[in-house]
Amino acid sequence: MEELSSALNSHMDQMADLVEKFSAEMRSSLRPAYDNFIGFFHAIDWTEPWLVGLLSFHAVFLLVCIVSRKNINFQMFLFLFALGGVYGAERLNRILAANWKSFARQNYFDSHGIFLSTLWSGPLLVISIIILVNTLFSLCYLIVRWKKAELRHRARLASNKEE
Incomplete structure (x- = not known):
């Protein structure tokens, strides 16, 4: 019974590590997309009449x-x-x-x-x-x-x- 409990705990630790790594990768890979969007947004002069139109x-x-x-x-x-x-x-x-x-x-x-x-x-x-x-x-x-x-x-x- 103790072997099963330790195997389950090690599996849960392994899954927690995988989820943590995955979420860290998602946060880091979304950052460049966010930076590109902000750069795109600030590069545009939104007061130009044709853009307002x-x-x-x-x-x-x-x-x-x-x-x-x-x-x-x-x-x-x-x-x-x-x-x-x-x-x-x-x-x-x-x-x-x-x-x-x-x-x-x-x-x-x-x-x-x-x-x-x-x-x-x-x-x-x-x-x-x-x-x-x-x-x-x-x-x-x-x-x-x-x-x-x-x-x-x-x-x-x-x-x-x-x-």
Whole structure:
């Protein structure tokens, strides 16, 4: 019995060491990502009018999506519009990179499109996911309504046969 207890204790100590090492690795490997995000955030001049306009566009677009959540056809239009915006992001990045001096104080548009992916495509994809989830909920609601109507119809048919 004592051997079992000592084996169990040694196993628990070993597991505690593994968890401690894993959590230390996770904390240390997340630190560079956090530092990169903070550097990215501070490198941007958030007072530039075109950036304020872009963020305002995303806020208004999200608001329109939330307000129109009951209109599935309009939601599908917004969904396709958002995905079209993501699809055109590469071309938009090339155009903006060629003409950045006419609207910005510094060139944010690298060849990989990281900036535009973060501030243009990212919010559009989040809004698309919100629309998709809303559509799935609406479809579930319609399926429930349809099934209830079908059950009521069957009950009426059954009651008519009994009479």
